[in-house]
Amino acid sequence: MPVLHTSAALGRLCSALLAAFLLSASTAVPVATADTRTAADARTAADARTAADESGWTAEPAPGAGGAPARPYFYLAGPAGTVLEDRLALTNTSDRERTVTLRGADAYNTADGALAVRPAAASGAGSWISFGAAATVKVPPRTRAVVPFTVTLPPSALPGEHPSAVVATADGQEAGVRVHLSVGGPTLAALTVEDVSVRGKGASAVVAYTLVNRGNVTLAPELALRAEGLLGEVPGRTAHALPVELLPGRRVSLTEPWPGAPVLDDVALTLTVTAPGAAPATATASARFVPWGIAGRTGAGLLGLGAVALAALLLVRGRRARSGPPADGEPVPAGNRAPEHELTGASR
Missing domain, CATH: 2.60.40.10 (Immunoglobulins)
Known part of the structure; x- marks a missing residue:
């Protein structure tokens, strides 16, 4: 029965090819999601400081007493309920007078991790910073002005770090100086x-x-x-x-x-x-x-191979149908004939 075995093999091949194609087509890949960012009104302290420097004036922590090295930021710490003091240096490198407005600000991380200060009025640690009557300072040409300020820690201030900054504004440009502010207690x-x-x-x-x-x-x-x-x-x-x-x-x-x-x-x-x-x-x-380019070419090849196998299967079945079973009147070779018996009932 070779024809029947060939048909079964082709059927199994077609089924395997179809299953492999369906499996590759159902494979899932990760879906990319859009990256989120904060609004453009938040500016980092470094960007603001660079812009101010290019405009002819700078703001930075005033040098400490006794020739202490320059400080990139303010570092202030104390227990809740105390008042801390420090000084800001404003340097006018241009040949005209500058009017600089000073304020405290809340610092925070933007959604992508950058440091920024809030443009609105401070409601957190930035509100603890005060310049008093020196909130607006006129700085003569090619002059450095040192402006004192205080940081009042509320009695209810929680232990730990409270990010904040000092922001100076002049001629539409801002310079922010970070304040590392820590309230005493468990961390x-x-x-x-x-x-x-x-x-x-x-x-x-x-x-x-x-x-x-x-x-x-x-x-x-x-x-x-x-x-x-x-x-x-x-x-x-x-x-x-x-x-x-x-x-x-x-x-x-x-x-x-x-x-x-x-x-x-x-x-x-x-x-x-x-x-x-x-x-x-x-x-x-x-x-x-999943390499979808390869998967697509492989899927097309599997479909093509499956179509060829199916055509071969249909061709074999068609040949079997045309040939048909042996006819009833076809002679049988003598060697294969069954022995003949007389129906007379007499023994031989």
Whole structure:
């Protein structure tokens, strides 16, 4: 019965090809999500300071007593209910008088991790900063003016760091100087990593995630990425510092390049984020990578091969139908005839 065996084999081949094609077509890939950013009205202190310097004046912490080195920021600390003091230096490098307006401001992280100051009136730690009668200062040409200010810590101020800044405005330009302000008491370093997903594929793949500072001190996080595929470990990222200072209570959305992402694999990701004084935070995600260009060509080839196999199967069945079973009157070879018996009832 060779014809029947050939038909069954072709049927199994067609079924296998169809199942393979359907499996490749049903494979899912990660969906890219849009990257979110804050409104354009927030400007970083560094950008504002550069713009002010180009306009002919600068604002920076005044040098300390006794020839102390220059300070990039203000560093102030004390218990709740106390008053702290410091001084701001305004330098007019132009040949005309400058009128500078001074205020305290709240500092924060933008959604992508940059440091910024709020343009509106301060409602947090920035409101604790006061220049008194010196809130508006006239600075003569090529002159440096030193302006004192105070920081009044409310009795109800919570322990920990309170991000803020001093902002100077002149001729439509702003310069912000960061204030590292700390209220005495217990401190807590804690963070979590959330919302992990993969965007893109191959060498252009990135891992998107969210970091949340759940403590009361500023954190300098480090990140490591481990990946496990179906056939073993996939190249990830070793622990390295992230270019962000995560302020207390802030949430930032970041992306991490993943040049070692595979082209074809089903991968389990583990993100581990650490920071000094904080317990490690981990989060997991999965990503399935399918080279759709190859999958499309393979699917087309499978369909073509399936069509050929189906045509061959139909051709074999057609030949069987045309040939038909042997006719009833066809002679049978003598060697194959059954023995003949007489129907007389007599024994032989």
